[in-house]
Amino acid sequence: MEHKLDLQPLALPGLELKRPIIIAGPCSAETEEQTLETARQLAAQGVKIFRAGIWKPRTRPGAFEGVGTVGLPWLKKVKEETGMFVSVEVANAHHVYEALKFGVDMLWIGARTTANPFAVQEVADALTGVDKPVLIKNPVNPDLELWIGAIERVNRAGVKMIGAIHRGFSTYDKTKYRNNPEWQIPIELRRRIPELPIITDPSHISGKSEMIAEISQEAMDLNFNGLIIESHMCPEKAWSDASQQVTPQHLGEIKQNLVVRRSAIGDTPRVTLDELRQKIDSIDKQLLETLKSRMKISEAIGKYKYENNITILQTRRYDEVMNNRRKQAEEVGLSPEFVVKVYEHIHEESINRQNKVMNKELAKK
Known part of the structure; x- marks a missing residue:
């Protein structure tokens, strides 16, 4: 608009x-x-x-x-x-x-x-x-x-x-x-x-x-x-x-x-290829900052799971997240298949972070 x-x-x-x-x-x-x-x-x-x-x-x-x-x-x-x-x-x-x-x-x-x-x-x-x-x-x-x-x-x-x-x-x-x-x-x-x-x-x-x-x-x-x-x-x-x-x-x-x-x-202002690339670079910086924040939360979840003797992989939660993100992707005009692939990698890294946290806590004993 x-x-x-x-x-x-x-x-x-x-x-x-x-x-x-x-x-x-x-x-x-x-x-x-x-x-x-x-x-x-x-x-x-x-x-x-x-x-x-x-x-x-x-x-x-x-x-x-x-x-x-x-x-x-x-x-x-x-x-x-x-x-x-x-x-x-x-x-x-x-x-x-x-x-x-x-x-x-x-x-x-x-x-x-x-x-x-x-x-x-x-x-x-x-x-x-x-x-x-x-x-x-x-x-x-x-x-x-x-x-x-x-x-x-x-x-x-x-x-x-x-x-x-x-x-x-x-x-x-x-x-x-x-x-x-x-x-x-x-x-x-x-x-x-x-x-x-x-x-x-x-x-x-x-x-x-x-x-x-x-x-x-x-x-x-x-x-x-x-x-x-x-x-x-x-x-x-x-x-x-x-x-x-x-x-x-x-x-x-x-x-x-x-x-x-x-x-x-x-x-008449004209948008150049360099300007469009600069915009992508700026948004990518924000994506990385957001991913950093997300992984810190994953680490906190890993510590909570360790302290409460809960397994890292929670299949029901994983399915819930993927189904929601697939639906949200359609709502904002993104390819659900693309978003699912992205979140598969995010989930994998989240599991790795939680695993490291648990191993670190275990090593303290």
């Missing part, structure tokens, strides 16, 4: 936002000095759009929730001194009104807000008639329809310069990411709304500064439009999300080393 939206290319006064768009700045505006000095250093690295959190939605009460409106004049000074455009996250109508009053150039809606259609509608209503770029982060949960719904609400309010921010998705499982990228979701968003710019947030996906370059390159390989990266003049002293922020100098190195493959001819 494709979605018809009334969209215009992202632009700022005097600045056409061409690929790759780079938005950078601290997770939080902490002090006027920290905000201005970080902006100066980023401007020296060629960054044109400055980001800073003014209102910070935190998971637990008592955490630093941003300086609030008092920080907006600092952003105004950033514009005046460096010539950079400034952007902030908004979560309600009050945030929108305050940000616009202080001349903020670009707004974004955060992941927690996107997950709440009532909150998105409040922000959309406040944005009625606003001719500024508005970026919409994916919801915290991997729900593409919820993400598209937020984009549609903002567009129906008359906002035409809209972009999506891919910041990864929360998961209970432990992985190397803070938020799993689930690249297939923004890829599907691109398929459904081809004209919608997608900007990746490697800071929130990784949670680690050392992974930002890798994820940034992956986003470029997938032909996404830009990056929004958290950068602090002194990350180790940051008041929030210190581990995922890079110095402006480090950001400059990441920018310089990015390989940006351009595949557009004229105004």
Whole structure:
């Protein structure tokens, strides 16, 4: 299903936002000095759009929730001194009104807000008639329809310069990411709304500064439009999300080393063979991470069976799994024979893992 939206290319006064768009700045505006000095250093690295959190939605009460409106004049000074455009996250109508009053150039809606259609509608209503770029982060949960719904609400309010921010998705499982990228979701968003710019947030996906370059390159390989990266003049002293922020100098190195493959001819984007292969590589990475998680559960099952004197092979359970997967394969349009072969190998490896666990436990006696 494709979605018809009334969209215009992202632009700022005097600045056409061409690929790759780079938005950078601290997770939080902490002090006027920290905000201005970080902006100066980023401007020296060629960054044109400055980001800073003014209102910070935190998971637990008592955490630093941003300086609030008092920080907006600092952003105004950033514009005046460096010539950079400034952007902030908004979560309600009050945030929108305050940000616009202080001349903020670009707004974004955060992941927690996107997950709440009532909150998105409040922000959309406040944005009625606003001719500024508005970026919409994916919801915290991997729900593409919820993400598209937020984009549609903002567009129906008359906002035409809209972009999506891919910041990864929360998961209970432990992985190397803070938020799993689930690249297939923004890829599907691109398929459904081809004209919608997608900007990746490697800071929130990784949670680690050392992974930002890798994820940034992956986003470029997938032909996404830009990056929004958290950068602090002194990350180790940051008041929030210190581990995922890079110095402006480090950001400059990441920018310089990015390989940006351009595949557009004229105004019509064209998908190349390399881009399709990059998409396959990204999905394969996710498959391997998922298989890794599955095998860890198999090992836990092996330990449970050992402790409770249960045999490894449970024929009834195996038949139940295979019958269910065969049925599920048909429902999603896959060949049942292909899926059965895949699960035969998965089951074989699961048995091997459980056998190793049992032998290891037995050797302890």
